[in-house]
Amino acid sequence: MAGSPLRHLSMLVRYLRGERTAMALLALLVPSGIGLQLVAPYLLRGFIDGALSGDSQETLRDLAAWSLVAAVGVLVVTIGTEALSSRIAWRSTNRLRADLVGHCLSRPPDFYHEHPPGELVERMDGDVTRLAAVMSALLLELLAQALLIVGILVALFRLEWRLALVFAPFAAGTLLLLRTLVGRAMPFVTARQRVAADLQGFLEERLAAAEDLRANGASRYTLRQLGDRQEDLYRRARDAARASVRWPATVQGLSAVSVVLALAVSSWLHSRGQLSTGTAFASLSYAMLLRRPLLAVTTRFRDLEDAAASVQRLRDLLGHGAGSKDLPGHRTERRTGGGALPAGRPGVRFDRVSFCYEPDEPVLQDVSFTLRPGEHLGVVGRTGSGKSTVVRLLFGLHHPVTGSVSAGGLDVTKTDLRALRSRVALVTQEVHVFHAALRDNLTFFDRAVPDDRLRAALDEAGLGPWLRALPHGLDTLLGAGARGMSAGEEQQLALARVFLRDPGLVLMDEPTARLDPYSERLLVPALERLLEDRTAVVVEHRPHLLLNADRILVLGDDGKVAEEGERAVLAADPSSRLHTFLRTAEAAR
Numbered sequence: 001m002a003g004s005p006l007r008h009l010s011m012l013v014r015y016l017r018g019e020r021t022a023m024a025l026l027a028l029l030v031p032s033g034i035g036l037q038l039v040a041p042y043l044l045r046g047f048i049d050g051a052l053s054g055d056s057q058e059t060l061r062d063l064a065a066w067s068l069v070a071a072v073g074v075l076v077v078t079i080g081t082e083a084l085s086s087r088i089a090w091r092s093t094n095r096l097r098a099d100l101v102g103h104c105l106s107r108p109p110d111f112y113h114e115h116p117p118g119e120l121v122e123r124m125d126g127d128v129t130r131l132a133a134v135m136s137a138l139l140l141e142l143l144a145q146a147l148l149i150v151g152i153l154v155a156l157f158r159l160e161w162r163l164a165l166v167f168a169p170f171a172a173g174t175l176l177l178l179r180t181l182v183g184r185a186m187p188f189v190t191a192r193q194r195v196a197a198d199l200q201g202f203l204e205e206r207l208a209a210a211e212d213l214r215a216n217g218a219s220r221y222t223l224r225q226l227g228d229r230q231e232d233l234y235r236r237a238r239d240a241a242r243a244s245v246r247w248p249a250t251v252q253g254l255s256a257v258s259v260v261l262a263l264a265v266s267s268w269l270h271s272r273g274q275l276s277t278g279t280a281f282a283s284l285s286y287a288m289l290l291r292r293p294l295l296a297v298t299t300r301f302r303d304l305e306d307a308a309a310s311v312q313r314l315r316d317l318l319g320h321g322a323g324s325k326d327l328p329g330h331r332t333e334r335r336t337g338g339g340a341l342p343a344g345r346p347g348v349r350f351d352r353v354s355f356c357y358e359p360d361e362p363v364l365q366d367v368s369f370t371l372r373p374g375e376h377l378g379v380v381g382r383t384g385s386g387k388s389t390v391v392r393l394l395f396g397l398h399h400p401v402t403g404s405v406s407a408g409g410l411d412v413t414k415t416d417l418r419a420l421r422s423r424v425a426l427v428t429q430e431v432h433v434f435h436a437a438l439r440d441n442l443t444f445f446d447r448a449v450p451d452d453r454l455r456a457a458l459d460e461a462g463l464g465p466w467l468r469a470l471p472h473g474l475d476t477l478l479g480a481g482a483r484g485m486s487a488g489e490e491q492q493l494a495l496a497r498v499f500l501r502d503p504g505l506v507l508m509d510e511p512t513a514r515l516d517p518y519s520e521r522l523l524v525p526a527l528e529r530l531l532e533d534r535t536a537v538v539v540e541h542r543p544h545l546l547l548n549a550d551r552i553l554v555l556g557d558d559g560k561v562a563e564e565g566e567r568a569v570l571a572a573d574p575s576s577r578l579h580t581f582l583r584t585a586e587a588a589r
């Protein structure tokens with residue numbers, strides 16, 4: 001990935017657009033700082049030469065006062081520049097972070113299979129924080145440092161051209177060296193950041209599975225894996241540090257040589273009476289001052305390499321880079337415009353739908369069925385036959401590769417997703433309880449929903465008695481480290497969320513799969529209440545939970561429809577698959 005890191009940073013420009021005023025202020029401050037830095041050695045020269053040649057106390061006092069003003073000015077400008085730079089960095093990286101989070105929230109579920117949360121956190125936090133270092137008007141600073149270098153050389157020429165001749169090749173040589181070295185460390189930096197993100201993903205996954213790991217005696221193995229990964233990260237970090245440190249070290253070395261040379265030349269000129277003491281001091285001050293921008297440029301280029309590697313990874317995450325995947329069924333979720341589902345209970349239609357997650361590995365083939373408004377469809381089939389996929393297509397999480405999926409007469413792929421989701425609810429066996437008040441867990445942080453609606457929804461979901469026993473009612477803190485909930489209660493909370501939204505179409509993907517028979521019995525009445533008077537598609541392994549279904553879709557192992565029809569008719573037909581399924585399940589109970 002060698003090449004100019006600046007090329008990779010072009011993506012950041014739009015995040016700086018909102019910072020025009022701060023950037024303009026910075027553009028004023030930076031040259032002022034340069035001017036003040038350049039003027040200080042001149043004043044010093046005047047003071048020293050004046051003192052040696054017996055200038056009046058008044059003149060010397062004035063010179064000392066101006067030196068003080070210049071020094072304070074440099075300090076004030078430095079603080080102002082730092083403050084403005086930090087403000088620009090924070091605000092622009094916050095916008096970038098918000099974009100990243102928004103993008104991740106709008107991705108289909110496959111995205112989260114490809115990128116575990118730990119990796120995403122490292123990118124949104126680690127990579128974005130690294131960018132903050134360069135967002136703070138980096139280019140402006142590079143330009144300013146370049147100006148300072150030129151200014152110092154000009155001032156030196158004016159003071160003593162022979163000294164300037166010592167420094168000019170040094171400065172030019174250093175900049176040329178930077179040009180050749182820049183970008184060389186990037187592959188190493190990229191590798192280090194990738195391994196660091198993988199390690200975060202690994203840690204997040206293992207911590208989430210801590211109970212399983214302990215129960216299966218896999219803790220030691222996990223620690224060994226962690227050791228291997230840390231070793232790998234250490235090696236990558238060492239290689240990246242070696243590659244990055246080469247040029248600051250070279251610049252330091254060259255700069256030390258140039259200062260020694262400057263000392264030798266100025267003492268030689270001074271001893272021959274061709275250089276005043278003040279000019280010698282001023283020249284040496286410039287020599288020392290020159291190291292600063294050169295080192296700053298060097299360090300900034302190192303930051304640039306780090307940032308460019310981060311930008312490359314963020315571009316991949318945002319789907320602009322080579323790493324993005326765009327198979328027929330994997331499209332970004334964000335979709336606005338298009339029709340909105342009408343109020344009430346929508347009908348549902350799958351028309352010759354085929355779908356695959358991976359090319360040439362069909363999951364659904366030529367699937368068709370129709371549901372009238374208010375009808376319930378039970379979807380059954382073996383594990384992996386594509387039942388959940390039917391539900392995901394209907395929820396707009398994936399697009400069919402061929403055929404069409406419609407709800408309320410509208411093609412789901414063309415409807416406004418936000419409007420679709422407000423009319424369609426999906427209940428799965430996964431329920432996320434946020435570390436937040438019960439109220440926020442129900443409304444997803446919408447404080448406008450009145451308490452009596454929340455209580456009614458909890459009642460409908462069968463959580464009324466549970467709510468009344470809570471010491472802080474709707475304000476009770478739930479989630480990690482706070483009040484725990486049983487799997488059944490969590491599932492009831494999920495139902496309460498759906499009752500609140502009052503959708504016309506409910507999709508259920510084995511909502512009772514995690515529950516024991518007792519909890520299941522508690523949940524079933526709430527499930528039935530939820531489906532009442534709504535269109536529903538219910539994926540279910542347990543046939544007794546499908547007794548209220550109007551129609552049944554049986555998916556075969558090849559992803560094709562093995563059977564479809566009215567439940568009562570199929571159940572009564574001894575040659576039907578449903579009949580066999582019911583009998584087998586009954587025998588197993």
Ligand SMILES: Nc1ncnc2c1ncn2[C@@H]1O[C@H](COP(=O)(O)OP(=O)(O)OP(=O)(O)O)[C@@H](O)[C@H]1O
Pocket residue numbers: 109110113357358363381382383384385386387388389390
């Ligand atoms: N994100 C994905 N990427 C690739 N393949 C996937 C993905 N999700 C599911 N599959 C595959 O697609 C097939 C159908 O999956 P689906 O989850 O729809 O099956 P299912 O009938 O609901 O299974 P189960 O009863 O076990 O929940 C399976 O072979 C599964 O491995």
